[in-house]
Amino acid sequence: AIKGVGSDAPAPTAAGVAAVLKGPAGNGALGTLTGSVVDPASGAVLWKQGETTPLTPASTVKVLVAAAALLTLDHTDRLTTRVVRGDQPGTAVLVGGGDPTLSSLPADRRTVYPGAATLDDLAARVKARGPVDRLLFDVSRYQGDGLAPGWAPEDVPDGYVAPIVPLMADGGRQDPTMMDNPRSATPAAAAAAALAARLGVPSAGPGAAAPGAEVLAEVESAPVDQLVENMMQISDNVLAETLGREVALARGMPPTFAGAVQAVRAVLTENGFDLTGAEVVDASGLSVDDKVPARLLTDILVAAGEPGAADPRTAKLRPLMTALPVAGGSGTLAGRYQEAGAAGKGWVRAKTGTLTGVNSLAGVVVDTDGRLLVFAFMSLSPAENRVVRHALDELAAALRTCGCGG
Template sequence: MGGVGLGRRIGDTLRLPTRPGRVVLVVLVVLALAAAGGGAVALQAPNVLSDLGLRAAAVPEKTLDVPAPDLVALPAAAPTPSSAGLGSVLDPLAGSTALGEFSGIVVDPAAPRGAAPLWQQSPARPLVPGSTGKLLTAAATLLTLDPTDRLATRAVAGAEPGQVVLVGGGDPTLTALPEGRTGTYPDPARLDELVAEVKQALPGQAITSVVVDTSAWTGPELAEGWDSADVAGGFVAPMTPLMLDGGRRDTGVQDTPRVADPARAAGQAFADKLGAARVTEGTAPPNAKELGRVVSAPVSILVEHLMTTSDNVLAESLARTVALNRQADPSFTGSAEAVLAALAQSGFDVSGARMVDGSGLSTADAVPATLLASVLQSAAAPSGPDQGPEFLRPIVTGLPVAGGDGTLDDRFGTGAAAAGRGVVRAKTGTLTGVSSLAGVVTDVDGRLLVFALMSNGQSPATVRPRLDTIAATLSRCGCR
């Protein structure tokens, strides 16, 4: 019933012949809409009756109290902590030998990029970042792609009758779960939808075989510095541009063992749903007819999810997408170079940074805390007509909340670190001998601060509580 509004439907279907009947119907519709609109509208209903001639006099309207918002903007004039004040409380904590090789920095996101840090300790020293390296991939993604862009998986006609080619486009969120069920990814593309589109495009035609096309990416499936045990351990999958639910065996668990051949598994699931008996590997014919396509959630949503869950597979997929958009080689090497190039082109100083992957899972990665802080500073900076755009804001909105969700849900629970619960939002990074924490925190004066803390050489069991304590101390300190 395109273009037909509520009033037209009432007139066409009920056809009330008398004026009184029409008035009663209008009143009922008005009252129904008022009730749906909330208390403020409903309180005006007696005067609606008066206006329609159904009540002799208007009833005085009740004056409503103005609600006081629980969440308010931070005060723009909140005082900035001094370097001396921060040093007096952070230096003793950061000077502990238990932190091993340490680098840290605190900056004001409202200050111009390049302004002097509020506090620092060896901030230019490149250290292995762990998953805080995902901040670089997330920023490059948002700077390279449109936030509404989506990753696509396509089905095209094969070279033979009855053959369909499943073309991977780098979307790890594709799922074989039925509508109404979702695994770990938000609003995933659905294999069932792609199957339905293929059947609609080939009515009555028997589909005999499926070809799996993973030619969108190049190079090895595991990066330098990765441990192959991480696949069985559930932290990453062999990287191919076609997989279901990030290659997970258990689609509802974030870190669960992954399948050894994600593309083959996806092709087999597709073939089973189409009734095809054979699955092979190959490439789509040139200019093949597209039979269907399904897409992921928007890039901005994927970045938020990446920040919250620290999903390694999603990070690698986004890095490859950056490489393809920058016409670079979509391999581990090419995508890592493309990420840093995108940041450099946007004015970030990437001196000293070396990435060999997009997730920070590699022990061969090295990043200075200054770069992590600079990315977060831009993401958290004030925005508006005179202050700049919000290109990087999904990085901040996706950061886990201390003691609340994501990779911080079980941290900041005891001792001095407990003061940071609900106040600190940060990206974590943990590998053997590697601990990092980079995010934002609001101090007692209402000033938003950005911090990046990195440690190499000591056990995370020892270091992580100390990093949490430093971040929590920032939340308690006006430090002027």
């Protein structure tokens, strides 16, 4: 839970917030800075600067897909990987169900995905149903290209993402225990080969499961709300794209990059969010072609963090609050707020975003009056990313030090 929140604390004022942000917002390292600060208890906008101007959000775009997933999918739903009986005797088909967290490690080994199902477990269940001589794999759940417009060619070997398919192990990572390490260019084939090895059959080839084929074995991912939290904590691009496609499927839209984006837009629009200026081509924020205004980020976080829960969207969106990394404590903020912005350590919770020349931070903080504030800061700057991140951390930490009640 977010510690120290009290909606009966002194209400912050725009003048008070402007006073504490004046210095850190003027840091030249921030380059072009846009942002918004809102009191979720009252809905009052306390500070704004270019808040309707669309900028490249980087991974803060995951706030959008997280919200769409929480608003659309049952929070207890799980993604299921199945092995079904094939058309020929002794043949089985591994059917990708959209779970990129399926792990090649034993159940007692920690992966980057808490609560992941394992190939070992799946293989054991298949063996219990009888011998298999041949294994095929089916990736028909998702469609279209595996790589989005605006992704760099080196993103896969550099470990930021794998081609998006409904079957993979460990998000396509070569080392399942490390967040960023080289990914497979053919993650479905790699996962199928790993299962085939466990079954003692030749490496699998592509195939199709017959409609209504008998299920031999299945394993399930962690529930949707935990997948959302994991995505937000470690900024997992593959998991973000998977959730986007699952929203598309739930909406009856194509499970492609374009379909996922259209589905996310539709869900957010139907739930009252103004997407004016928002143009995105993926669900992860890895594309340099994405554009989002800071105001949209704060609008979503305000709906998730509204303390009285009077907003009908809040109950579904509330897990977004606990999914945010904690400054100096967890996820992508674990190593930050040690020096720059140290006053915010343990008090700021936020989603990070980083690309070359792009840095963003969107989240919540409890000020010294005990009031929850929602913020989004977006920067385009030629300065070194580390320097810009420190400047953004100081902005959020300034809100923590704000006894800004009138």
